[in-house]
Amino acid sequence: MKSLQGKDFLSVSNAAKLLSTSTKMIYRMIADGKLAAVNLSVRKTVISRKEIDRLFEIKEQIKFPEEKLVVRPKIKDSYSMAEAQNKFEISEAGLYQLIKRHKISKFKNGWYTYVAKKDLDVIFNNGIK
Numbered sequence: 001m002k003s004l005q006g007k008d009f010l011s012v013s014n015a016a017k018l019l020s021t022s023t024k025m026i027y028r029m030i031a032d033g034k035l036a037a038v039n040l041s042v043r044k045t046v047i048s049r050k051e052i053d054r055l056f057e058i059k060e061q062i063k064f065p066e067e068k069l070v071v072r073p074k075i076k077d078s079y080s081m082a083e084a085q086n087k088f089e090i091s092e093a094g095l096y097q098l099i100k101r102h103k104i105s106k107f108k109n110g111w112y113t114y115v116a117k118k119d120l121d122v123i124f125n126n127g128i129k
Helices: 011-019 025-032 049-054 081-088 092-101 118-124
Strands: 009-011 038-041 044-048 079-081 105-111 112-116
Touching: 009 011, 009 049, 011 025, 011 044, 011 049, 025 044, 044 049, 079 081, 079 118, 081 092, 081 112, 081 118, 112 118
Parallel strands: none
Antiparallel strands: 009 044, 038 044, 079 112, 105 112
């Protein structure tokens, strides 16, 4: 690492080592325009050490989008996919298309996939299809 810190230009693999990341991430940063690099040949890309230092300059505080906390319903308040197929007399493909069309969330527990009873009951009781 000490030998990398004294270099003015770094290869993609050395830049990845310096930043403790993968070469794939470095290439993605180059493609996204977050990191400037020069292709010296088809197999040789170099990055200026100044560019790497520039990544750490604070321009403005970055705000990450807040993730919505998804509250998963209890198993007793959910249908397994097989239960929903039998109850509503619908094929597996039809059920999956309905879930996809109405953006209904489903979750896995072990081998089984579940859907909240209230979501499917609203669709089938109102005749929405």
